[in-house]
Amino acid sequence: MTRVRSRTTVHVTQVRPRERGADATGGAYAYELVENELITVDDFRDFTFANAVRLWGTVHPAFFKSTVVEKQAADVLASA
Numbered sequence: 001m002t003r004v005r006s007r008t009t010v011h012v013t014q015v016r017p018r019e020r021g022a023d024a025t026g027g028a029y030a031y032e033l034v035e036n037e038l039i040t041v042d043d044f045r046d047f048t049f050a051n052a053v054r055l056w057g058t059v060h061p062a063f064f065k066s067t068v069v070e071k072q073a074a075d076v077l078a079s080a
Contacts (some may be wrong), residue, residue, distance in 0.1 A: 050076045 030048065033039045039047070049069075053076040056063045064073035 053077065054080055 031044065034041055034044050049072075053064070053069075053073045057073055057077045058080075061077070064070050067073070
């Protein structure tokens with residue numbers, strides 16, 4: 001007889017920090033690229049913010065409406 005496991009969704013807050021590994025402090029590790037002068041601050045902003053704004057804002061212009069980053073997202077989209 002074959003046993004089928006049920007699919008369970010695990011929310012990230014249910015995982016202890018040590019199990020999350022680098023994901024728990026991914027931003028800190030990512031910024032090390034700037035600290036080690038491998039990328040510029042502008043490159044880091046593109047990597048962490050502007051690229052995502054362009055991706056989502058281009059296909060759905062109202063995506064960032066009524067969010068805390070609405071103005072910053074509009075600035076990025078206007079310069080694209």
